[in-house]
Amino acid sequence: MTGKPVHIFELANPKRFMDVSAPVVPWLAAATTVTITLGLILAFNTPPDYQQGDTVRIMFIHVPTAWTAMMAYGLMALASVVSLVNRHPLADVAAKAAAPLGAVFTALGLITGSLWGRPMWGAWWVWDGRLTSFLLLLLLYLGYIALSDAFSDETRAARVCAILAIVGAVNLPIIEFSVQWWTTLHQGESILRRGGPAISPVFLWPLFLMAIGFTLLFLLLWLIRIRTAVLKRRTWNLMLRATT
Amino acid sequence: MNDFITQGGYAGYVWPAYAITALALSALAAWALSAYRKAKAELARIESKEGRPS
Amino acid sequence: MNARKKRRLLFVSFLLLGGAGAAGLAIAALQDNVMYFYSPTDVYAKHVSPGQAFRIGGLVAKHSVHKGRGAEITFTVTDGNKNVSVDYKGDVPALFREGQGVVAMGRLTPSGTFQADQVLAKHDEKYMPPEVVDALKRSGHWEEGKAQQ
Numbered sequence: 001m002t003g004k005p006v007h008i009f010e011l012a013n014p015k016r017f018m019d020v021s022a023p024v025v026p027w028l029a030a031a032t033t034v035t036i037t038l039g040l041i042l043a044f045n046t047p048p049d050y051q052q053g054d055t056v057r058i059m060f061i062h063v064p065t066a067w068t069a070m071m072a073y074g075l076m077a078l079a080s081v082v083s084l085v086n087r088h089p090l091a092d093v094a095a096k097a098a099a100p101l102g103a104v105f106t107a108l109g110l111i112t113g114s115l116w117g118r119p120m121w122g123a124w125w126v127w128d129g130r131l132t133s134f135l136l137l138l139l140l141y142l143g144y145i146a147l148s149d150a151f152s153d154e155t156r157a158a159r160v161c162a163i164l165a166i167v168g169a170v171n172l173p174i175i176e177f178s179v180q181w182w183t184t185l186h187q188g189e190s191i192l193r194r195g196g197p198a199i200s201p202v203f204l205w206p207l208f209l210m211a212i213g214f215t216l217l218f219l220l221l222w223l224i225r226i227r228t229a230v231l232k233r234r235t236w237n238l239m240l241r242a243t244t
Numbered sequence: 245m246n247d248f249i250t251q252g253g254y255a256g257y258v259w260p261a262y263a264i265t266a267l268a269l270s271a272l273a274a275w276a277l278s279a280y281r282k283a284k285a286e287l288a289r290i291e292s293k294e295g296r297p298s
Numbered sequence: 299m300n301a302r303k304k305r306r307l308l309f310v311s312f313l314l315l316g317g318a319g320a321a322g323l324a325i326a327a328l329q330d331n332v333m334y335f336y337s338p339t340d341v342y343a344k345h346v347s348p349g350q351a352f353r354i355g356g357l358v359a360k361h362s363v364h365k366g367r368g369a370e371i372t373f374t375v376t377d378g379n380k381n382v383s384v385d386y387k388g389d390v391p392a393l394f395r396e397g398q399g400v401v402a403m404g405r406l407t408p409s410g411t412f413q414a415d416q417v418l419a420k421h422d423e424k425y426m427p428p429e430v431v432d433a434l435k436r437s438g439h440w441e442e443g444k445a446q447q
Contacts, residue, residue, distance in 0.1 A: 047429070048252050200425055242294060
């Protein structure tokens with residue numbers, strides 16, 4: 001009975017969220033910078049790949065941006081579930097804050113992939129299962145952003161956007177397993193593969209560091225954008241109170 | 245050093261990939277930060293007008 | 299958990315199930331189109347008629363690449379079970395080589411060879427420095443094209 005246990009939903013209280021997240025921001029920023037810097041140093045000190053030569057270095061940003069894009073969508077969908085089920089305004093704010101960040105990571109995954117595909121495959125773009133489902137991810141993000149701006153009624157916008165985000169989450173396993181289910185030009189899974197990763201440790205380290213670095217960067221920017229939205233809401237409430 | 249610049253003949257693909265990623269992510273960070281600073285300044289302005297910081 | 303929350307959770311599960319169901323149906327209906335290429339075995343099994351455009355994919359068979367005059371090139375695509383020989387005129391990507399994955403777009407001629415308009419290289423999911431490959435080859439643990447689907 002003495003003292004409430006700290007529950008995750010206590011963070012759903014905006015005031016509490018602001019207090020707890022404020023000191024996290026600088027530490028997260030430092031961790032992001034260190035990880036990405038180390039990742040870049042390793043990325044440019046690997047030998048070339050036995051077949052792909054120096055284009056293997058594109059993998060160190062292509063794969064992490066793609067992973068981050070998918071993780072961001074997963075988090076956006078999760079926040080949307082909380083928004084729909086628990087009706088916490090902060091969950092809705094969190095989902096909305098993730099969308100533009102996820103869209104940029106998705107676009108970068110597509111662009112870096114294209115710059116890798118041209119010299120190795122011989123094509124900037126092909127309509128295979130992996131590339132097409134990943135393009136759909138970008139369309140889902142853009143659709144979500146467009147939809148969130150289309151309603152003047154905020155609670156309705158939140159509900160419709162949450163539904164889109166949750167239904168769209170079905171695309172995540174399709175992206176992941178596309179290279180197993182169908183014949184594709186995109187190569188198969190290198191990391192989560194039967195028989196262990198097919199990537200030499202010398203390439204695995206920069207890949208993991210960049211993946212962690214981009215994930216931290218996403219979390220940092222996500223936090224900043226959620227904080228921004230809370231501040232805006234506070235300003236809005238004060239202005240309302242002042243006029244009435 | 246020369247190998248670093250030429251990237252084994254793939255400089256035209258490796259460097260644009262890194263440059264576009266660096267540019268887009270820096271722009272994204274700058275955009276998020278400036279929006280945060282603006283929101284903070286706006287709230288401070290309203291609060292001082294109200295005459296009671298919360 | 300109150301009744302209202304339970305109802306909303308049910309709604310969310312319904313959304314996910316509905317989405318997955320719709321995607322599953324769409325994919326099943328499109329099954330043939332979702333496949334990016336046919337293997338040589340598929341080509342024989344499906345009795346693809348000459349003149350019909352499709353993609354064929356597999357490994358470039360060992361010792362099958364012959365460069366003619368100009369940009370003409372012939373090679374055999376194999377999946378270890380069946381072979382299809384391919385004629386192509388044009389540039390091939392840097393990764394194109396014997397034992398490597400390849401995807402060609404084109405059509406079968408009445409004689410049974412595949413006339414390609416475009417040749418793309420498909421690389422496998424292995425990444426390693428050249429020295430590691432040399433070491434594997436020296437120790438006899440290297441299997442060319444093993445990881446290729």
